[in-house]
Amino acid sequence: MKPKVIVYKKVDKQVLDFIQTTCDVVSFDQLDSNNFPQFLQELKTAEGLLGSVLKVDKELLDHAPNLKIVCNTSVGYDNFDMAELSARGIMATNTPGVLNDTVADTIFGLLLATARRIPELDQFVKNGQWESMIGEDLFGVDVHHKVLGIIGMGGVGTAIAKRAHLGFDMQILYHNRSRNEEAENKFGATYCSLDELLQQSDYVCLMTPLTPATEKMIGKREFELMKKTAIFINGSRGKTVDEEALIDALKTGEILAAGLDVFVEEPVQPNHPLLSMKNVVTLPHIGSATYETRMKMAMLGATNLVAGLQGNTPPNLIKI
Ligand SMILES: NC(=O)C1=CN([C@@H]2O[C@H](COP(=O)(O)OP(=O)(O)OC[C@H]3O[C@@H](n4cnc5c(N)ncnc54)[C@H](OP(=O)(O)O)[C@@H]3O)[C@@H](O)[C@H]2O)C=CC1
Numbered sequence: 001m002k003p004k005v006i007v008y009k010k011v012d013k014q015v016l017d018f019i020q021t022t023c024d025v026v027s028f029d030q031l032d033s034n035n036f037p038q039f040l041q042e043l044k045t046a047e048g049l050l051g052s053v054l055k056v057d058k059e060l061l062d063h064a065p066n067l068k069i070v071c072n073t074s075v076g077y078d079n080f081d082m083a084e085l086s087a088r089g090i091m092a093t094n095t096p097g098v099l100n101d102t103v104a105d106t107i108f109g110l111l112l113a114t115a116r117r118i119p120e121l122d123q124f125v126k127n128g129q130w131e132s133m134i135g136e137d138l139f140g141v142d143v144h145h146k147v148l149g150i151i152g153m154g155g156v157g158t159a160i161a162k163r164a165h166l167g168f169d170m171q172i173l174y175h176n177r178s179r180n181e182e183a184e185n186k187f188g189a190t191y192c193s194l195d196e197l198l199q200q201s202d203y204v205c206l207m208t209p210l211t212p213a214t215e216k217m218i219g220k221r222e223f224e225l226m227k228k229t230a231i232f233i234n235g236s237r238g239k240t241v242d243e244e245a246l247i248d249a250l251k252t253g254e255i256l257a258a259g260l261d262v263f264v265e266e267p268v269q270p271n272h273p274l275l276s277m278k279n280v281v282t283l284p285h286i287g288s289a290t291y292e293t294r295m296k297m298a299m300l301g302a303t304n305l306v307a308g309l310q311g312n313t314p315p316n317l318i319k320i
């Protein structure tokens, strides 16, 4: 008998067909309050789960006595309670690597849009406000030849460093817990402490995973260390930043501007204070959101799922 798996996110038919060669698939395009009871019912007999964002914790796992593997179609896995999964002998996987270039394109685009005030000026033109040569009040700041500090120089961080070094002649500083030789040797990145990075960077880009160690790692103290002209870019997770402190730093001129792809609460509420600030550019968590890359992520997630259920080691097994 084929193992039963639940795919709880809309994926391409090609991905479902691949899984169906070895598994019985129950699929939900997305989970919401209407279909969640049915999902929990299916979970009782499911051996595998594929999707992203869903919180996989003790409460959920208590509904899933037969589960053998949970597969994210994302590189971040802060939605998994790894200690609980490990205690129950359930494998967990993610999708690193295949999204690096696409996410780096998004984050670099966000950085450029924030520095050159592109969304604000787009609105200016479309609102019919362009009546004469624009003045200094609408100027942006340069990106090329500036200092970019990357906190979290991993797969995505290195792809950002490549763009900054080869395309924009930027000087690159980075902070991790360990050294990244590729970023140093290929893209001239210099390793430094977090405080040095914050003090010296014109652009601070946060690209760490969300873990207990990185939760609110950027707060009041860190914004105070940044230059008053600094632009802060967050592509990691909303909770790596103290959002209240970010709002204060933007209001009081502690930093110049921010570009945000992620928020503490997603989707962000329309009345959130960050959304009414002119010096903030926002995106709806679209780092990897291109047809090509989302397809690769879904297929890699499916490959992990099938490998695990066939008794093989999934290529992207998360080790704790
Ligand atoms: N906005 C979006 O759509 C996307 C968001 N992301 C987010 O970005 C994260 C990173 O992705 P990716 O680059 O693929 O992951 P990687 O694991 O390749 O890189 C993460 C980097 O963060 C560093 N890091 C981890 N913990 C700390 C810490 N406590 N202090 C300083 N540095 C730390 C790691 O270095 P070291 O271990 O040496 O400290 C590593 O270099 C994901 O986990 C996800 O949350 C990713 C893709 C898309």
Ligand SMILES: O=CC(=O)O
Residues within 6 Å of the ligand: 073, 074, 075, 076, 077, 099, 287, 288
């Ligand atoms: O946020 C996206 C991811 O892949 O992680």
